[in-house]
Amino acid sequence: xxxxTPGQAMxxxxxxxxxxxxxxxxxxxxWDLNLPVGVTPISxxxxxxxxxxxxxxxxxxxxxxxxxxxxxxRHRKAVGAQAARFHHSTFAEIAWTVIPIxxxxxxxxxxxxxxxxxxxxxxxxxxxxxxxxxxxWKYEYIExxxxxxxxxxxxxxxxxxxxxxxxxxxxxxxxxxIVFPVDRKVRLLLTADDxxxxxxxxxxxxxxxxxxxxxxxxxxxxxxxxVYRGQxxxxxxxxxxxxxxxxxxxxxxxxxAWVAERKMAxxxxxxxxxxxxxxxxxxxxxxxxxxxxxxxxHQLDGDGIAGAFPSIRxxxxxxxxxxxxxxxxxDGRAGTAMRAFGAQLSDVELAAVxxxxxxxxGNATGDVVQPAVISAARNLNTGG
Amino acid sequence: xxxxxxxxxxxxxxxxxxxxxxxxxxxHKDIGTLYLWFALIMFFxxxxxxxGIRAELFMPGLQVMDPHLFNQFTTMxxxxxxxxxxxxxxVGFANWLVPMMVGAPDxxxxxxxxxxxxxxxxxxxxxxGTFFLPGGAPAxxxxxxxxxxxxxxxxxxxxxxxxxxxxxxxxxxAINIIVTxxxxxxxxxxxLRMPLFVWTWLITAFLLIAAMPVLAGAVTMLLTDKFFGTxxxxxxxxxxPVMFQHVFWFFGxxxxxxxxxxAFGIVSQIIPTFARKPLFGYESxxxxxxxxxxxxxxxxxxxxxxxxxxxxxxxxxxYTTMLIAVPTGVKVFNWIATMWRGxxxxxxxxxxxxxxxxxxxxxxxxxxxxxxxxxxxxYHDTYFVVAHFHYVLVTGAIFAIIAGVYYxxxxxxxxxxxxxxxxxxxxxxxxxxxxxxxxxxxxGLAGMPRRIPDYAVQFTDWNMVSSIGGFAFGLSQxxxxxxxxxxxxGGERAADRVWEGAHGLEWTxxxxxxxxxFEKPPRVTEAEAHG
Ligand code: HEM
Ligand SMILES: [Cu+2]
Ligand SMILES: [Cu+2]
Numbered sequence: 001x002x003x004x005t006p007g008q009a010m011x012x013x014x015x016x017x018x019x020x021x022x023x024x025x026x027x028x029x030x031w032d033l034n035l036p037v038g039v040t041p042i043s044x045x046x047x048x049x050x051x052x053x054x055x056x057x058x059x060x061x062x063x064x065x066x067x068x069x070x071x072x073x074r075h076r077k078a079v080g081a082q083a084a085r086f087h088h089s090t091f092a093e094i095a096w097t098v099i100p101i102x103x104x105x106x107x108x109x110x111x112x113x114x115x116x117x118x119x120x121x122x123x124x125x126x127x128x129x130x131x132x133x134x135x136x137w138k139y140e141y142i143e144x145x146x147x148x149x150x151x152x153x154x155x156x157x158x159x160x161x162x163x164x165x166x167x168x169x170x171x172x173x174x175x176x177x178i179v180f181p182v183d184r185k186v187r188l189l190l191t192a193d194d195x196x197x198x199x200x201x202x203x204x205x206x207x208x209x210x211x212x213x214x215x216x217x218x219x220x221x222x223x224x225x226x227v228y229r230g231q232x233x234x235x236x237x238x239x240x241x242x243x244x245x246x247x248x249x250x251x252x253x254x255x256x257a258w259v260a261e262r263k264m265a266x267x268x269x270x271x272x273x274x275x276x277x278x279x280x281x282x283x284x285x286x287x288x289x290x291x292x293x294x295x296x297x298h299q300l301d302g303d304g305i306a307g308a309f310p311s312i313r314x315x316x317x318x319x320x321x322x323x324x325x326x327x328x329x330x331d332g333r334a335g336t337a338m339r340a341f342g343a344q345l346s347d348v349e350l351a352a353v354x355x356x357x358x359x360x361x362g363n364a365t366g367d368v369v370q371p372a373v374i375s376a377a378r379n380l381n382t383g384g
Numbered sequence: 385x386x387x388x389x390x391x392x393x394x395x396x397x398x399x400x401x402x403x404x405x406x407x408x409x410x411x412h413k414d415i416g417t418l419y420l421w422f423a424l425i426m427f428f429x430x431x432x433x434x435x436g437i438r439a440e441l442f443m444p445g446l447q448v449m450d451p452h453l454f455n456q457f458t459t460m461x462x463x464x465x466x467x468x469x470x471x472x473x474x475v476g477f478a479n480w481l482v483p484m485m486v487g488a489p490d491x492x493x494x495x496x497x498x499x500x501x502x503x504x505x506x507x508x509x510x511x512x513g514t515f516f517l518p519g520g521a522p523a524x525x526x527x528x529x530x531x532x533x534x535x536x537x538x539x540x541x542x543x544x545x546x547x548x549x550x551x552x553x554x555x556x557x558a559i560n561i562i563v564t565x566x567x568x569x570x571x572x573x574x575x576l577r578m579p580l581f582v583w584t585w586l587i588t589a590f591l592l593i594a595a596m597p598v599l600a601g602a603v604t605m606l607l608t609d610k611f612f613g614t615x616x617x618x619x620x621x622x623x624x625p626v627m628f629q630h631v632f633w634f635f636g637x638x639x640x641x642x643x644x645x646x647a648f649g650i651v652s653q654i655i656p657t658f659a660r661k662p663l664f665g666y667e668s669x670x671x672x673x674x675x676x677x678x679x680x681x682x683x684x685x686x687x688x689x690x691x692x693x694x695x696x697x698x699x700x701x702x703y704t705t706m707l708i709a710v711p712t713g714v715k716v717f718n719w720i721a722t723m724w725r726g727x728x729x730x731x732x733x734x735x736x737x738x739x740x741x742x743x744x745x746x747x748x749x750x751x752x753x754x755x756x757x758x759x760x761x762x763y764h765d766t767y768f769v770v771a772h773f774h775y776v777l778v779t780g781a782i783f784a785i786i787a788g789v790y791y792x793x794x795x796x797x798x799x800x801x802x803x804x805x806x807x808x809x810x811x812x813x814x815x816x817x818x819x820x821x822x823x824x825x826x827x828g829l830a831g832m833p834r835r836i837p838d839y840a841v842q843f844t845d846w847n848m849v850s851s852i853g854g855f856a857f858g859l860s861q862x863x864x865x866x867x868x869x870x871x872x873x874g875g876e877r878a879a880d881r882v883w884e885g886a887h888g889l890e891w892t893x894x895x896x897x898x899x900x901x902f903e904k905p906p907r908v909t910e911a912e913a914h915g
Contacts, residue, residue: 081727083727088665118761196625214626241451
């Protein structure tokens, strides 16, 4: 009987494997292969450039591997080939140095013009400052005075250890999406508060790093209304995979309406800080803040992660002097992942989360921290 | 008996019996063997971590490990594969082969050689031991960017010291190789008669000496930033986190050529042998290698196009990176021209070498795509990059190492390996490695970032395919170990010139070679040198 060579046996193996894979649950059927064309003028140019280079590579591959394949078929001892003795050809060697250079130059020209366009951030209609934190985004609309914090949606967070296929836009949904007006040049100023992150929405055609101590620039001009999703693209620690970006592109009117609505909410927040809060109210809000802002490190049960993030349960800080606790949460601790929350959280939220930490997880200090205490602490800090 | 007589007697007889032989050996063949075993073990440690990563990525959601452990796995996987598997494997080849190829009795600095090796097990014990520290192993990626890496605890210190030890080991090894090649050649072994493997290692050794101290400096600054209050990379203290990336990649890009030039050397030995035809364009191969090495020092910032460089900087690094494709192309064309009108046979080493040429070239194509800055803004830090560097590292460096092992194993052990099993190993690995890494191009283009433990559901299908390929590739490597052990234990006797078309001094000595070879410099004819 004829023995099957490894090669033949393998090909039937691949057929079986392919069948197995294709039979996987159709719930995830999405065999995406290529870069999205995107919705900005730049993203389309980038896509075209990508396809151009790809096809050039494919063409070179066909020629090079084709020659090699012919050689393998014809110049083998098994078909009686005799080895030639040549080992040099000036003509060939010059040709295969010069031709690649010519090809490279044809690639470099469109690449250069595109790059020049991408780096031109002048004449923007709107500026948004993006600050990255472990692990959320802050967006400040400079002209319109709106500030938005955006973090992984609770629906996704709950599904991580359960069934991700059940939630819509798993890991690509946030609690507060941002809105950009279509047909407006939006300039993004990127920075970070703790470690390096990168802001990336594939449909907008570009990503850029957000680096502490630096401000990077990038611009976009969305042509089509819609919802565009992206993710942080630079390893930023434990929850790097869990900091999505959602941009809704809408008409100018819708954008204006959204700005007005956000401003109302901000005013309400400010009003809330004025009155005195019940402990139960503070605890309820505090838990919410804790879950979104603190639990990624200190964990939902307050036990932290040994060696990385300390436990809040029985913590000396959370059961010790109130001022020290406040200071730590507001100013953070330099050189550790415990960052300053003073600027990120409002007075009410800070009051609530500190109250929560001092009374939850068996930390029965009984302390109630009013928002007024926080604003007093802020004034003290600024020396006012 | 005085020790100097003892040492002298050792020169003429075989190795010392027992385990101490391996501890105290200064013999280049023994040390080569130690390096190769060490690399194989590290390949399996790093491979185990890779299997863990692929298991977690098989499905969306977290099933196998939490995100913090996942980050430790990717970081340690890469550090172990690069510094523990690929680099020591190439040094193992250099130890075994460089003296035999240039007609020298041993390496120029044998005691230094012993040290270079024996530092490594200690370095890796330190590094791998960090898994058992509170807070775990380093988790900031093998690129160890601050400020993130500084959020690690004690592991920062362990990792920095481990990297220092690896660096010392590499630099000592590199010095030894340079001195051996420049000073110990047989009189008739002129520079342009040296086998290409020797040339590529000579150039690699210079890269090592230039690059490793840069890494050592960078990690030392991390150490003082973390423990001694300096602010080299801390913006709040007036430092610059991007500076670290520049310094790191000034090391890092030459490093990737350290990982591939010796592979070029190995493949340039194998293809002429099985094509039964001299290497095409020997001199242009040497010049291409040297120009790649030079250009590799002026392309580093192509790893950091998204950090926000000035336009002129981006253009400069784009052009230099594209330029490096030219000498790399010359190499590929030369290999194919060597095959052209040869009389080829396809024994296992040749199969691996041909797969190297094809798959490394695919990695080169994706590299060229990544060089185009405006498009790299899309590709960067996605699975497209993961696919790219695995094509050049796994189907490049690792495939060349395996090709070289099959090629010289009969020389080293005196036994032929099992050809049928070798072919099975080849086909299983080549198919599975493509199932493993090719779909990662699609994932990256479709928008999946790298270094994430969990992903959106639309990435599920290709991740499943990739994981299945990964498990198959991992399992196939067990066959490799089986073949190795089988060959070492016995098998058909290998002739001195194991392969019909092989040329070079290593084939003029017995298989296995005596403990000491070329105590008198051999004659070197043009025919033996170039075939
Ligand atoms: C058994 C075969 C291998 C498998 C299945 C494998 C798989 C992987 C995976 C899944 C990642 C994580 C990608 C991410 O999340 O960013 C990774 C990263 C990496 N691998 Fe491999 N790998 C293999 C072999 C190798 C080899 C042989 C090398 C080096 C010669 C290597 C070098 C790297 C590097 C440099 C990284 C980047 C790590 C980082 O993000 O810091 N891999 N590998
Ligand atoms: Cu991130
Ligand atoms: Cu590079």
